[in-house]
Amino acid sequence: MTSHDTRTRQLPQGVGRLTGPWWAFIAIASAVLLFGVYAYWRQASGGLGETALADTGTMGGATWGLYVVMVEYFIGVSFAGVAIAALARVFHIADLKPVTRIAELLTVGSLLVGLAAVLIDLGHPARGLWHLLLYARPQSAFFATFTLVGVGLLLASLVYLFLGGRRDAAIMATYESRLNWYHRWWASGYTDTGPERERHMRAMFWLSIGIVPLLVVSLSTEGLVFGLQVGRPGWFGSMQAPDFLVLAAASGVANLIVLAAMVRRALGKAGEAVESAFPWLGRILLAAALAGLYFMVVEMVSLLYATPADERLIAEALLTGVYAPITWLSFGLMLIGLAILTRLAAKRAWHVGPLVLASVLVSISAFAERYLTVVPSQTHGMLLPYEIGAYFPNWLEIAVGAGLFALGALLIGLFIKVFPAIPMTDEEEVSAHA
Amino acid sequence: MRRTLTLAMVVVGIALAAVGYVSSAGWSAQTLADADPAFVAAPLLFVVGVVLMVGAAVVYELLPDRE
Numbered sequence: 001m002t003s004h005d006t007r008t009r010q011l012p013q014g015v016g017r018l019t020g021p022w023w024a025f026i027a028i029a030s031a032v033l034l035f036g037v038y039a040y041w042r043q044a045s046g047g048l049g050e051t052a053l054a055d056t057g058t059m060g061g062a063t064w065g066l067y068v069v070m071v072e073y074f075i076g077v078s079f080a081g082v083a084i085a086a087l088a089r090v091f092h093i094a095d096l097k098p099v100t101r102i103a104e105l106l107t108v109g110s111l112l113v114g115l116a117a118v119l120i121d122l123g124h125p126a127r128g129l130w131h132l133l134l135y136a137r138p139q140s141a142f143f144a145t146f147t148l149v150g151v152g153l154l155l156a157s158l159v160y161l162f163l164g165g166r167r168d169a170a171i172m173a174t175y176e177s178r179l180n181w182y183h184r185w186w187a188s189g190y191t192d193t194g195p196e197r198e199r200h201m202r203a204m205f206w207l208s209i210g211i212v213p214l215l216v217v218s219l220s221t222e223g224l225v226f227g228l229q230v231g232r233p234g235w236f237g238s239m240q241a242p243d244f245l246v247l248a249a250a251s252g253v254a255n256l257i258v259l260a261a262m263v264r265r266a267l268g269k270a271g272e273a274v275e276s277a278f279p280w281l282g283r284i285l286l287a288a289a290l291a292g293l294y295f296m297v298v299e300m301v302s303l304l305y306a307t308p309a310d311e312r313l314i315a316e317a318l319l320t321g322v323y324a325p326i327t328w329l330s331f332g333l334m335l336i337g338l339a340i341l342t343r344l345a346a347k348r349a350w351h352v353g354p355l356v357l358a359s360v361l362v363s364i365s366a367f368a369e370r371y372l373t374v375v376p377s378q379t380h381g382m383l384l385p386y387e388i389g390a391y392f393p394n395w396l397e398i399a400v401g402a403g404l405f406a407l408g409a410l411l412i413g414l415f416i417k418v419f420p421a422i423p424m425t426d427e428e429e430v431s432a433h434a
Numbered sequence: 435m436r437r438t439l440t441l442a443m444v445v446v447g448i449a450l451a452a453v454g455y456v457s458s459a460g461w462s463a464q465t466l467a468d469a470d471p472a473f474v475a476a477p478l479l480f481v482v483g484v485v486l487m488v489g490a491a492v493v494y495e496l497l498p499d500r501e
Contacts, residue, residue: 135470136477138459147477152484159488163495188496203495210487 011175013270013420022266025413029406036403039396040120048123052394060389062378066397067121070404072222072370073251074114075149076244079219080252081107082157084284085164086208095276098422099260102274104161105415106256111154113408118145120400141228144221153218156211163203166190168424179418186419219248226373233310234377243295250288251366254337254359257281259412261356263421273422279350286341289362293334296369310383317380322390323372330368337361436497443490451483 010017043050054061081103088096119125132146169186172179190196220241226232227240257278264271303315318327340358344350379389393401415421457476459469471477 133478133481134475136458137469137471138455139469143458143477147481147484151481152488155485155488159491163491166495189498200495203491207491 009175011172011177011179012424013267013416013422015172015417015420016177016179018417022413022417026410029410029413032406033403033410036400036406039399039403043120043396043400051397052392053397054389054391056378056389057382057384057386060379060387062375062389062391064121064374064378065391066371066393066401067117069367069371069374070117070401071114071121072244072374073367074110074117074404074408075145075219075222076248076366076370077110077252077255078107078114078153078157079215079245079248080256081105081110082160082211083215083249084253084256084281085160086212089204090208093280096280098273099256099277099281101161101165101423102260102263102421103256104157104164105412105421106252106259107157108154108161109408109411110252110255111149111157112411113404115150115154116407117401117404118150120404141221141225144218145225148214148218148221152214153211156207156214160204160207160211162186163200163207164423165419167192167197167200168420171424172420182418216245219245222248226377231383232377233308233381233383234314235373235381239295239299240373243299246288246291246295247366247369250285250292251363253281253285253288254363254366257285257359258356258363261352263416264352266416267421270422273425275352278352278355279348282341282344282350282355285359285362286338286345289334289338289341292362292366292369293338296331296334310381313388314376314380317376317388318372321380323376326368326372330365330372333361333365333368337365436494439497440490440494443486443493447483447486447490449483450486451480454478454480454483 051065052061053063053065056063084096085100085103085107087093088100119128122128136143136146138144166187167190169183169188170190170192172183173187175183177183190200223241223244226235227237229235260274260277260281264274300315300319303311303318307315317323337358340354340361344354344358375391379391454476457472458480459471
């Protein structure tokens with residue numbers, strides 16, 4: 001593929017074409033992000049005292065609040081993306097291939113947003129990062145958050161996205177456009193020869209094989225951040241790691257379905273290729289959501305059945321107390337989502353509308369479940385004789401949180417205008433050399 | 435050359451990560467105060483090891499064939 005082959009037609013999949021709706025989306029997302037940056041500036045100037053966060057026990061609050069909920073949620077969402085892309089490659093599931101890049105993008109985006117939330121939760125982010133490099137200890141589950149999730153998983157996902165996109169970048173580089181330099185850089189000399197393809201397949205296969213255990217280990221440690229805290233009723237337990245993984249799978253696939261549906265709509269005819277993935281994603285979501293519901297029920301039964309007094313206090317707060325609305329909302333949304341998915345499965349007709357609705361419900365339920373994992377054990381789970389505490393995020397935290405969502409949306413929105421969101425077909429590759 | 439370099443990156447990466455992990459832990463420490471990493475920046479060594487392992491895939495794909 002040389003510069004002599006350059007084509008003058010428009011770039012495929014709307015790449016480089018900035019439409020009115022896209023500008024509107026970017027404007028709204030940028031406005032929300034800017035407001036989040038302003039809120040964070042207020043927090044950075046005045047310290048974490050500007051937020052509703054407060055010490056547990058002595059100040060009757062929660063030191064881990066909305067930001068940590070977002071860390072857990074987004075790192076959980078990252079699970080499904082690369083996992084599905086890896087499964088599609090290792091097992092050659094052709095129906096899932098059209099969503100592999102969206103899945104990889106979702107993983108990278110959610111990891112970046114999740115890790116940004118970790119830094120935002122620190123009083124001195126730079127000092128935190130520096131000290132982690134110098135003094136972090138693997139006895140803490142945070143060691144794995146920093147090393148395996150923050151470095152290993154993010155880097156592996158970026159490498160996966162980069163290598164997986166080289167062939168498409170080489171095809172895109174044959175078009176004449178302002179983005180030509182970028183596509184040539186991404187292609188980095190890829191010429192689509194037989195040996196090159198073979199090497200690419202081999203590298204992606206081994207990367208897929210390596211990335212799935214890395215995902216499972218690093219995300220399990222996110223659950224262990226809570227599960228290993230002996231002195232905190234409601235957190236300590238061996239179920240936290242598998243519970244985290246299951247909910248991660250459900251929320252990740254749910255987000256992937258929503259994102260794939262948005263890409264399908266945005267790309268019009270070209271976006272129809274992702275439709276083959278919806279039945280697969282729907283079935284995976286159904287299985288993950290069922291497992292998630294199972295964990296919810298088991299957790300409730302365990303909390304109610306002959307629990308120690310400290311645990312019972314949390315159980316009451318969750319089931320009938322201040323957190324009951326969130327608990328039952330989470331439970332109800334998961335049930336409704338499951339009902340919709342079961343109906344779709346029974347009819348064997350995975351219509352996009354109901355599937356997206358079920359995905360949104362499961363996703364909101366997962367976010368609420370993360371909130372219930374993080375907060376109640378701090379306000380109600382104390383072994384020392386402190387008064388019961390309370391926490392609800394203030395406007396500043398909500399603005400920063402909304403800004404993080406907007407950041408993720410912007411990253412994805414910008415990406416699909418500079419690179420094809422759907423991997424190109426073999427025919428397109430052949431024609432690139434014609 | 436490409437295979438050798440890739441393999442070397444994976445092996446050195448695993449070695450660095452292992453040394454970094456063990457050195458970060460202070461496993462033999464009897465008190466909390468002594469549980470700091472055996473040497474400053476031992477966790478960085480672990481991170482460098484992980485980066486090398488992942489980077490091996492890029493080297494494998496990007497290095498051109500000998501011919």
